[in-house]
Amino acid sequence: MKKIGSLVSRELSVVFRSQSEFIYPVAFFVMVTTMFPLAVSPEPTQLAFIAPGVIWVASLLSLLLSLHAFYQADFDDGSLEQLLLSGVSGYSIVLSKVVANWIVTGLPLVLVAPVIGILLNLDTHANLVAMLALLLGTPSLCFIGAIGMSLTLGLRNGGVLLTLLVLPLFIPILIFGAATVEAASMGRPYIGQVAVLAAALILSGFFAPFAASAAMKISID
Amino acid sequence: MWTWFYQLASPKWFYEISRKLLPWFTGTTLILFLAGLTLGLLFSPADYQQGNTVRIMYIHVPAAYLSMMVYVIMAVAGAIGLVWKIKVAHIVSVSCAPVGAMFTALALLTGAIWGKPTWGTYWVWDARLTSELILLFLYLGFMALHSAFDDKKSADKASAVLAIVGVVNIPIIHFSVEWWNTLHQGASLSKFEKPSIEAAMLYPLLIMIFAFKFYFFTVLMHRVRTEILLREKQAKWVKAMITGETAYSASENTTEAK
Numbered sequence: 001m002k003k004i005g006s007l008v009s010r011e012l013s014v015v016f017r018s019q020s021e022f023i024y025p026v027a028f029f030v031m032v033t034t035m036f037p038l039a040v041s042p043e044p045t046q047l048a049f050i051a052p053g054v055i056w057v058a059s060l061l062s063l064l065l066s067l068h069a070f071y072q073a074d075f076d077d078g079s080l081e082q083l084l085l086s087g088v089s090g091y092s093i094v095l096s097k098v099v100a101n102w103i104v105t106g107l108p109l110v111l112v113a114p115v116i117g118i119l120l121n122l123d124t125h126a127n128l129v130a131m132l133a134l135l136l137g138t139p140s141l142c143f144i145g146a147i148g149m150s151l152t153l154g155l156r157n158g159g160v161l162l163t164l165l166v167l168p169l170f171i172p173i174l175i176f177g178a179a180t181v182e183a184a185s186m187g188r189p190y191i192g193q194v195a196v197l198a199a200a201l202i203l204s205g206f207f208a209p210f211a212a213s214a215a216m217k218i219s220i221d
Numbered sequence: 222m223w224t225w226f227y228q229l230a231s232p233k234w235f236y237e238i239s240r241k242l243l244p245w246f247t248g249t250t251l252i253l254f255l256a257g258l259t260l261g262l263l264f265s266p267a268d269y270q271q272g273n274t275v276r277i278m279y280i281h282v283p284a285a286y287l288s289m290m291v292y293v294i295m296a297v298a299g300a301i302g303l304v305w306k307i308k309v310a311h312i313v314s315v316s317c318a319p320v321g322a323m324f325t326a327l328a329l330l331t332g333a334i335w336g337k338p339t340w341g342t343y344w345v346w347d348a349r350l351t352s353e354l355i356l357l358f359l360y361l362g363f364m365a366l367h368s369a370f371d372d373k374k375s376a377d378k379a380s381a382v383l384a385i386v387g388v389v390n391i392p393i394i395h396f397s398v399e400w401w402n403t404l405h406q407g408a409s410l411s412k413f414e415k416p417s418i419e420a421a422m423l424y425p426l427l428i429m430i431f432a433f434k435f436y437f438f439t440v441l442m443h444r445v446r447t448e449i450l451l452r453e454k455q456a457k458w459v460k461a462m463i464t465g466e467t468a469y470s471a472s473e474n475t476t477e478a479k
Contacts, residue, residue: 147382151366151383155370156369157369158369161369164362167358168358168359168362169386171351172393211382214382215379218375
């Protein structure tokens with residue numbers, strides 16, 4: 001536990017020293033969501049209708065963008081290999097990277113989402129539910145992304161391939177995440193969808209670090 | 222007791238045994254297809270609602286069934302390859318992917334063609350259709366990941382991990398018609414209950430499923446054999462076999478004589 005704590009603080013200090021990594025995904029999220037009213041229609045009722053989907057797709061894409069920063073640089077300069085050689089288990093390396101990734105990218109998304117919700121004409125109740133859904137869903141996305149990222153480390157077209165591998169695995173989270181917000185904005189019960197999101201978080205949190213650390217070791221040989 | 226298991230690990234042994242098995246598998250596939258298609262297209266009754274459109278079922282259902290079965294075989298073979306480091310298991314896993322992707326595409330395509338006259342639309346974003354589409358993406362991702370590595374060994378291991386992770390999707394596809402209220406009908410065939418389908422339609426369908434299975438194993442064997450030759454091109458037995466069958470058997474005799 002202590003080891004994971006020090007690993008997380010290492011990840012965070014690396015990221016905070018290059019502030020761009022921290023700002024880009026959130027800026028991307030805000031920019032992408034503002035494209036929709038311009039492209040689809042600025043009419044309030046229509047905006048509220050597409051808002052759940054827009055928020056989820058945009059946050060999923062910005063998380064996908066952020067993954068690269070957490071794994072690739074460490075792989076390129078050899079520090080990932082040194083970490084694995086130092087006797088720290090792959091499991092705790094992945095776990096710490098996911099935690100740091102979520103703090104740096106997922107959490108800001110959860111905090112910015114209500115602002116975007118207001119811009120897209122979501123009511124207050126749906127906005128709060130959107131925050132809850134993102135709070136449960138974004139960590140799962142970070143866990144699943146860790147698997148994809150570990151598989152594509154060191155490959156030439158890693159970025160494109162990462163998208164191809166990870167998006168299909170993101171789909172279940174996307175479906176239930178957007179369904180939660182949609183149900184709340186229509187005034188229907190949403191507890192079932194929230195439960196599924198929580199279950200997905202537990203499952204991915206338990207299994208993904210094993211898969212990702214196995215993949216990391218394969219990429220490093 | 223475990224010798225067969227270790228023998229299976231030898232590409233050469235697999236190459237030999239599959240050469241003997243192939244004609245049998247090819248023959249069975251042809252007979253089953255002939256029987257299944259004749260019964261299904263000519264002798265089975267038309268549906269009272271759908272008319273002759275229902276006959277697309279004899280392609281659609283086996284293709285959908287195989288798309289999931291092949292994925293499971295691919296993942297299990299990958300897992301065996303990862304755990305016991307068996308070359309042939311990885312080769313089987315890698316060879317499954319294009320065939321499985323083809324079955325998935327076929328299931329989606331026939332489903333769309335069947336959907337137009339019966340549901341009035343080629344495509345709906347229904348749980349089963351969507352999860353089958355995800356399965357196609359998983360197959361494509363598997364193939365893309367495998368081809369992205371220069372080193373075959375890392376490619377095998379990495380894509381095996383991906384295949385195992387993707388297995389989560391299989392129960393989702395299978396149970397989607399029960400968990401969600403969807404346009405796609407529930408399963409008509411079940412191992413545990415009496416099938417909810419008329420016998421005159423059931424038997425051609427079962428024969429077609431077996432025909433597809435044998436077709437898959439035949440194609441898989443061809444693919445695995447080709448892949449073995451490609452990967453073992455430096456091995457002595459491959460060189461001997463390609464330069465001439467006689468040289469190959471002669472060298473076999475000399476090793477036995479020693």
